[in-house]
Amino acid sequence: MKKKLISSIMSVAMAASLLAGCGSASGTPESTGSSDGGNTEATESGEAAAEETPNSTFGDANGTHLEMWTFVELHGQHYQDMAEIWNEQNPDRTIEITCTTYPYGDMHTKLLTSLEAGTGAPDICDVEVGQFPNVVAGLDQWLVPLDDYAKDYMPTMVPARMQTYQGEDGHYYGAPYHVGAAAMYYNVAAMSEAMGLSQEDVIAKIDGVKTWSDYETLGKEYLTALGDDSKHFTSVDTGGTDWLWLAMAEYGDDWTGGFDNPANCKLESVSKMLKMQQGWLKDGFAEISPDGHVDCEAGFQNIMDRNIVSFPKALWYMSRFTNYMPEEKGNWYIAKCPVFEDGQKCSVGIGGTGTVVTQQSQNKELAAEFLCWAKMSDEGEQHIWDKLGFDVCNTAMWTKDSIAHDDNNQYNAFFINYPYDVLNDIGMDNIGKISVVKISPTINEYVCTTTLNQVLEDPDYSVDDSLQELQDAVDMEQ
Amino acid sequence: MKGKNFLYSQKVAPYVFVLPFILSFAFFWVYPLITAFTMSFQDIGAIKTDWVGFANYTKLLKDKVFMIAVANSTKYMFFTLVLLIPFPMLFAVLMDSNIVKAKGVWKAVLYMPALTSVVISGTLFRLMFSEYKTGQMNLITQAFGLGTYKWLKNGWSGMLALLVLACWRWTGVNMLYFISGLKSIDSSLYEAADIDGASPVQKFLYVTLPLLKPTTIYVLTISVYAGLSMFLESYMLWAGNSSPNNIGLTIVGYLYKRGIEKNDMGYACAVGVVLLIVALIINFAQLILNGTFKKEED
Numbered sequence: 001m002k003k004k005l006i007s008s009i010m011s012v013a014m015a016a017s018l019l020a021g022c023g024s025a026s027g028t029p030e031s032t033g034s035s036d037g038g039n040t041e042a043t044e045s046g047e048a049a050a051e052e053t054p055n056s057t058f059g060d061a062n063g064t065h066l067e068m069w070t071f072v073e074l075h076g077q078h079y080q081d082m083a084e085i086w087n088e089q090n091p092d093r094t095i096e097i098t099c100t101t102y103p104y105g106d107m108h109t110k111l112l113t114s115l116e117a118g119t120g121a122p123d124i125c126d127v128e129v130g131q132f133p134n135v136v137a138g139l140d141q142w143l144v145p146l147d148d149y150a151k152d153y154m155p156t157m158v159p160a161r162m163q164t165y166q167g168e169d170g171h172y173y174g175a176p177y178h179v180g181a182a183a184m185y186y187n188v189a190a191m192s193e194a195m196g197l198s199q200e201d202v203i204a205k206i207d208g209v210k211t212w213s214d215y216e217t218l219g220k221e222y223l224t225a226l227g228d229d230s231k232h233f234t235s236v237d238t239g240g241t242d243w244l245w246l247a248m249a250e251y252g253d254d255w256t257g258g259f260d261n262p263a264n265c266k267l268e269s270v271s272k273m274l275k276m277q278q279g280w281l282k283d284g285f286a287e288i289s290p291d292g293h294v295d296c297e298a299g300f301q302n303i304m305d306r307n308i309v310s311f312p313k314a315l316w317y318m319s320r321f322t323n324y325m326p327e328e329k330g331n332w333y334i335a336k337c338p339v340f341e342d343g344q345k346c347s348v349g350i351g352g353t354g355t356v357v358t359q360q361s362q363n364k365e366l367a368a369e370f371l372c373w374a375k376m377s378d379e380g381e382q383h384i385w386d387k388l389g390f391d392v393c394n395t396a397m398w399t400k401d402s403i404a405h406d407d408n409n410q411y412n413a414f415f416i417n418y419p420y421d422v423l424n425d426i427g428m429d430n431i432g433k434i435s436v437v438k439i440s441p442t443i444n445e446y447v448c449t450t451t452l453n454q455v456l457e458d459p460d461y462s463v464d465d466s467l468q469e470l471q472d473a474v475d476m477e478q
Numbered sequence: 479m480k481g482k483n484f485l486y487s488q489k490v491a492p493y494v495f496v497l498p499f500i501l502s503f504a505f506f507w508v509y510p511l512i513t514a515f516t517m518s519f520q521d522i523g524a525i526k527t528d529w530v531g532f533a534n535y536t537k538l539l540k541d542k543v544f545m546i547a548v549a550n551s552t553k554y555m556f557f558t559l560v561l562l563i564p565f566p567m568l569f570a571v572l573m574d575s576n577i578v579k580a581k582g583v584w585k586a587v588l589y590m591p592a593l594t595s596v597v598i599s600g601t602l603f604r605l606m607f608s609e610y611k612t613g614q615m616n617l618i619t620q621a622f623g624l625g626t627y628k629w630l631k632n633g634w635s636g637m638l639a640l641l642v643l644a645c646w647r648w649t650g651v652n653m654l655y656f657i658s659g660l661k662s663i664d665s666s667l668y669e670a671a672d673i674d675g676a677s678p679v680q681k682f683l684y685v686t687l688p689l690l691k692p693t694t695i696y697v698l699t700i701s702v703y704a705g706l707s708m709f710l711e712s713y714m715l716w717a718g719n720s721s722p723n724n725i726g727l728t729i730v731g732y733l734y735k736r737g738i739e740k741n742d743m744g745y746a747c748a749v750g751v752v753l754l755i756v757a758l759i760i761n762f763a764q765l766i767l768n769g770t771f772k773k774e775e776d
Contacts, residue, residue: 449723
């Protein structure tokens, strides 16, 4: 009897340990968007969402149920507010949404796995632009083309942004949150102090900067007036491709080659930008961004310490100021980026998240209609600006006073000028686009790990050699 | 009655006892292993999967980044073995001796880091090793008048940061293994050594060390694999899988990069299979050299 008892207990214990084994698998570490160009937007928000998996259901309990995944909790709140407005406007087609926030890496892995398996995917899902090539690879077998649902909004949407989420078959599969237009941020307060000029005079000088050589002239004037060798006018990135994207957009280049051509990284535009940056590093005009780029803790500190007073970054970087550098309020001015030659495009869309509807959804039409409305309509775009602080893609909104000149909006209040005035000044046709295709992660990764470190950490390194190495590495993958 | 016979059968009972393990081993290890092996010969696309023979492996041989990853993982494994076996053993002997006071406190202090999430500690170490002048390490070098240093941008200092993180985290765990090993050594052996007039060093060399061998081999075996498969520490230290000139890229980091970030599962599986083979070779070699497979002598 005793033996039997012991054997039963041991069997139970072993079964329990077997089951315990199931649960103890270590979790996939959350990726927080590495420093490569396409990923930066996800960085901070992804980190915030990493430690928990908040799951909330909102909307009409009797309405059609939709499942949604995101990796930024704030995005979920956007849909919550939009679902309530939708239900008011469409009492006969109400919806209820369960929104789950996963860590960045987990969410994309789960989504890909469920799409490949053909089961388990949500109705609506956020996809970070760097991950988009993986998801859109399944085309209309995985995703619902949004063309029909977005067509009412298309005439005023920034075309480059819609194309970012296009599939190889030409259909639009993702709805964008923002343009992510690159602009130049200037610390007017620091510059006017150093140069002994009024803020208006400094702004007039900044407005006079049209080309990179104007930019160098202004910077040298500032540095001469300051007379401090430890300070620089700007910082160049070894861990991000923003500067290079800007250079390509200015010359209308695209190193990915889009869907039709092979990638070509040996571009004149890229080479010009890198050589210019090497010159800047040699004469102390620029420094290398601490920790690789400006969108990180050391970068924020560097900006606050006034070690640099200007840098190009997408407009979504505004939220970094309000969140991490609140004491800089009223010091900064946003302007168009300089160009190499007159008449070039002066901006490029950087970063982003496209939201997709999956073919596994039981209510594809409703989900797609709601999604396009929530992200492209006037109501949706107004809400995106007020709550998320993104430069919205619907250009019809850019001139609306409720968006562009509302002083209650924290971003409008933070900067010396209105961000949307800059956006209007740039104009939607002047915002270039670098494709995000299958080869993109390979290029971004090699550039950020190797190329930029080679040519910037050692300003005497041959740019042409470095770009040839990059091309060789890329060729191995295509 | 039949059921009772079945339970009491000396032939069947062992199989019943090992069944849960066999099932979990088969389901969670053997099955994925075989799948990974087959997948390493495939090109796995979004819509269709093609057989490509040895293409993934031949590509792997030419892949410079993979070679960097292998070199990094091997270096890391080697240095963790050098640091994380002798020192924890020394600490364990100290904890077991009468020299140290407040042992509970020391044990807790050394073990505490293992309970911390690598996500949090990795982030803190990243801030400490920041190249900016406010980073902890740069504050120290500046205090000595040495100026700032780009810790996470150079090969040797990047490896140093990884090793500091590894030592901080695993010293306590390995120490506990050695303490439990020491507890199993019969105290009469030490008394006998005392009677023979052995010095403390002789006791350590001729009593403690040989009798700790099973524990040491165990720690060595898991450390080899842990060193080769390290990923999270590097991932957190460089805030992602991309480090300057790939100084922090490990084999598993490369596997993750290929499989998850680039969704190229076939190639990632080939990387995984190579990792398995390397780990098996090293571990079999050290186990054979240690004589673990020799038959017990009477």
